[in-house]
Amino acid sequence: MLATNVLETIGHTPLVRLKSFEPEDGAEIWIKLEGGNPTGSYKDRMAISVLGRALERGDVRPGDRIVEYTGGSTGTALAFVASVLGLKFTAVFSDAFSDSKRKAMEAFGAEVLVEGSDGGAITPELIQRMKKRALALAGEPGSYYADQFGSPDVRQGYEPMGQEIAADLDGGIDVLVSAVGTGAALMGMADALRKEGLEPHVIALEPLQSPLLTTGKGGPHRVEGVGVGFEPPFLDRSLLHDIRAIDQDLGFDMCRRLASEAGIFCGGSTGLNVVAAIELAREAGKGKRVVTIGCDNGSKYLGGHIYR
Ligand SMILES: Cc1ncc(COP(=O)(O)O)c(C=O)c1O
Known part of the structure; x- marks a missing residue:
């Protein structure tokens, strides 16, 4: 692409099928890779x-x-x-x-x-x-x-993500799943999909180690950017079909598998997303589509505990 200003390079991120991670007889899994944004995250x-x-x-x-x-x-x-x-x-x-x-x-x-x-x-x-x-x-x-x-303006800023997903999948989306910090990205995407006449099941995730949304009680965890320890200000529970708590250690294992087996290099929140996407793909079954998000680029985490 040509851009007259670097700000035009924000967004327009790829949606990649995670075929090798799809369960047998399960739904398709697609991941929107946001690490390609200029500072490496959505x-x-x-x-x-x-x-x-x-x-x-x-x-x-x-x-x-x-x-x-x-x-x-x-x-x-x-x-x-x-x-x-x-x-x-x-x-x-x-x-x-x-x-x-x-x-x-x-x-x-x-x-x-x-x-x-x-x-x-x-x-x-x-x-x-x-x-x-x-x-x-x-x-x-x-x-x-x-x-x-x-x-x-924060929640609205994520509507283009939903518009891009709707355009790329030509309307075919059954489940949208993502871990929440402020909740803005998930709700902004869902807002845009609804405006396009699409109503996938919208699922929010949190770390199992800080299950504030699912049990009312948070705790210490290590998944950066999510599980903020209070009700996410943008999260509209009336628009959600489910909230699930995912074990952070399964998420970190998934980060390492994604990088080494699929060339997808992300942070801990993306690990939670893919663990849940696989679970949801199994439940949704063949012929359905689950979409999740690669929130950021794994190079941000090289100094930390995920990629040891
Ligand atoms: C890496 C990462 N993943 C997920 C999130 C959650 O996004 P949101 O605050 O829009 O719910 C954040 C937010 O800080 C983040 O930095």
């Missing part, structure tokens, strides 16, 4: 939606400062889009998250403010402290709070 879609719409509405002007608290992927996407749109970006970050994510944000010209953690632990107290600092900065003149957990 968060780029959210960042262009939030910042592009804020500029269009006149809520921000070139030269203004965007503020967000972030563990890294959202911050990297916002830093990238802000740099192209002539906006400044300040991330409230912490040393509890991977240092490579700090470097990525700084590479895109962001200011990164680091809140100290207690020995690298991600705790509710730390998150609240980060949020408080971000809100205080966002209240200063010429500043704008991106609000990844509240802005309607």
